[in-house]
Amino acid sequence: MKFSLLALVVGTVIEGSLTSQDQYEVFEKxxxxxxWTPKAGIVDPEQSFKLRIHLKNKNIDSFHQKVYDVSTPDHPEYGRHFNRLELRDHLxxxxxxxxxxxxxxxxxxxAEKSSVEDDWIVVQGTTGDAEKLLDTEFGLFENxxxxxxTTRTLEYSLPKTLHAHVDIIAPTIKFPSMAPQMSTIVKDFPAPPVQFSTSSVADVHDGLNVTACNxxxxxDCLKALYKFKHFRASRRNGNEIALAGFLEEYAQHDDLATFLSIYDPAANGSDFATGLINNGVNLQQIVNGSQEIVEANLDIQYGLAISYPTPTTYYSTAGRPPETTPTEVDNEPYLEFLTYLLKLDKIPQTISISYGDGETTVPESYARTVCDLFAQVAARGVSVLVSSxxxxxxxxxxxxxxxxxxYAPAFPASCPFVTAVGATRYVEPELAVSFSGGGFSNYFPRPSYQDAAVTTYLSEHADPAYTQYFNTSGRAYPDVSAQGVFFHTILSGSDGLVSGTSASSPAFAGIVALLNSDRISNGLPPFGLLNPWLYSTGAxxxxxxxxxxxxxxxxVAGSGFPAVTGWDPVTGLGTPDFKKLRLASTGIAS
Structure with missing residues (x-):
């Protein structure tokens, strides 16, 4: 909901009136x-600048518990998700x-430069406006x-009267650090590892070509390995999947068509819709396999192929570390993306995000606000999966x-309202990958849904010599894992290999979309927040x-986490078995 500030201010009566002379105090520093390092010079005061002011939500603590309640099997409220208006009014x-x-x-x-959008107030002004408003100076910083x-400040102030009413103001002190969770792009295909080599051409187990998929x-590897080859989702039951794109990553329609013709002919002719957020674009005909398409193509090619024929959307959100000579301030893409979703009457039931920051690079106030937005998306009945x-x-x-x-945890994987996906490689057996992110949050306490699993890990498997290096009471991640090494991906018409948890997240999300389709077709609500179900019924x-x-x-010599029996901070609870997950979800045997 969006209103003019002028219309809202007229006639307002405020007890203990607030004026421009009210005493300012530092709000964040x-x-x-x-x-990053500061650069000499003065930022142009006429540079365009969009400020987002987030007001404190009411009932936020009880709301978190409400999200867990509607997401927990056997709870009386399970599956009773909020609609848009109910959520807006509640918070x-x-x-x-x-x-x-x-x-x-x-x-x-x-007043004339401002508008109200639900619990946000947006100011479309200049750097000079922001400096006067926040009693600060913005400067130029180089990575x-x-x-x-980027243009940022190291501290800003608000009238003391407002400190109890405002959560954060952005962009201010949060420096750009988001990156695709992607480790390698390979054009020369590797030979089979010695330990998995075989002379048998017919090395196929239950449809899984072990030699090739190692x-x-x-x-086809994922369909056979994770046992969803013979399940077909509904195209018309209202179920949808979305892939999030940031940092000017552009999903290519032509490359998707080529990918499907080679690797998933049954889905030939399928395509994705595009949602543009914050003046985002989705440029086409990007040449030379540029980094501008790698993450987006990987996400859309596997997210669509796995969940086919589920309707698929690629959301392109502008806002990134800016070019070398910025002309305007870059906005925070998580805030833009999540606030956009929450304005929709209907959100895709499954969303994959293959981007992340180091938790320590994100101010805690910003991380908490974004995590609260993820909680709101979950409350709407949406499963959000993120790379670990x-x-x-x-x-x-x-x-x-x-x-x-x-140890340095990652965000948003450390938020308890998303499902963090780690990476594996090889088949029969699958093994943890060395780069698979995992650990324990320094910002968010461990949620009750994972208490039993994580307590068992800490008491039975964690090496006491290393527990000093992480917060044993923090939110632990990843929650699950999936293949993440050497995914065939079409890039500007050429076949390349891409690795990273950025491959694992859309792979697992595609399977969740299939499960949500099955649930909806059988009269059940979509999962919403997956984790309480995963750590109980789904484990x-x-x-x-x-x-x-x-x-x-x-x-730290020997640092890292080994995969062990049960939950661990490298592969979580494990990888999907669709047949078993479907039975646990709907009671239907495949």
Whole structure:
């Protein structure tokens, strides 16, 4: 819902009136995060700048429990998800919060540049407007690893009266750090590993070509390995799947057509819809297998092929680390993407996100606001799956505090309202991949749905010599895993191989979309937040991975997590077995 600020301010009566002279106090403050460094010069005060002000939601703590209730099997509220209006009304900020913030903006002459969008107030102004409003100075910062620039501040202030009414204001202190969770792009196909070589041409078990699938992955490998080859979803029961695109990644229609003609002929002629968010685009005819298409093509090719014929949407959200000479401030794509979804009357029931940040690079206030938005999406009956990261337990153990080594978790995988997907490789047996991200959050406590599984891991499997390096009471991830190495992917007409948990997430999401289709066709609600079901009813329908180990950081010898019996911080509860998952979900045997 979007209203003009002027219309809302007129006639407003506020107790303890707030004026532009009210005392300002620092609201958020950080040091320059690595690998960013400040650059000399003054930011153009006329540079366009969109501020998002998030008001504190009412009932947020009880709302979190409500999300768990509607997602937990055997709970009386299971499956009773919110619609858009119910959710908006349940979480609406107080009238006082709206009144105080609107009056403040009016006092700064920004009423005509502002609008209200549910629990957000959006100010379409300039850098100069933002500096005056927030009593701060914005500066230009360079990323020493990428050479990109961004406009940010290291602290900002609000009138003291507003501190109890505002969650965050963005973009301010959150520096761009999102990246595709992708480890390699390979054009020369590898030979079979020695330990899996075989002279038998007929090395096929239950439709699974073990020799071929131990080397590279195709849709046929996944269909046979995860046992969904003979299930066909409904095209017309209202079930949908979506893949999220950020950082100017463009999914190519022509490459999808080529991919399907080679690797999934049954789906020939299928295509995806495109949703454009925050002035996003989805450019076509990108040449030379550029990085601009790799993540998007991987996601759409496997998400669509696995869930076929489920209607598929690629959401392209603008907002990224900007070009070397930025002309306007980049916005936070998670905020843009999730707030867009929550305005829809109907959201696709399954969403895959193959991007992430290091948790420590994300201000805690920002992470909590984004995680709350994921909770709202889950409350709408949507299953969100995210890549767990491609740095094992963390490639840098001194990123938090140089004087104290600590594993580095990933975000949004560490949010308890998403399902984090780690990576495996090889078949019969599957093994954990060294890059598969996993660990324990420093921001979010462990949710009750995973207490039993994680407590067992900590008491029976965790090496006491290493527990000092992570938060044993934090949200643990990944929740599940799937293949993540050497996925055949068509890039600008050529066949390449792509690896990473960015492959694992759309693969698992496609299977969840099949399960949601089955549920809807049988009169059941979609899953929504998967995790309470996965850690209870669904756990026995997953294949436990007990071999392999994740990598760690160079500062701590032997760091990383081994795969063990039961849940572990490299493969989670395991990989999918569709036949068992379907039986656990609907009681129908395949």
């Amino acid at each position: 950080i040091s320059v995060p690595a690998p 609406a900020p107080s009238d006082e919060s709206y009144d105080l913030v609107l009056k403040w903006l009016e006092s700064k002459g920004l 020493l690893e990428t050479g990109k620039f 080397v590279t992955i195709t849709p 990261g491609d740095s094992g337990s963390g490639s840098n153990c001194s990123v938090v505090d140089p004087s104290k080594f600590q 026995s329908a997953l294949t436990d991975i007990v071999g392999g180990k994740s990598s760690g950081c160079s500062q």
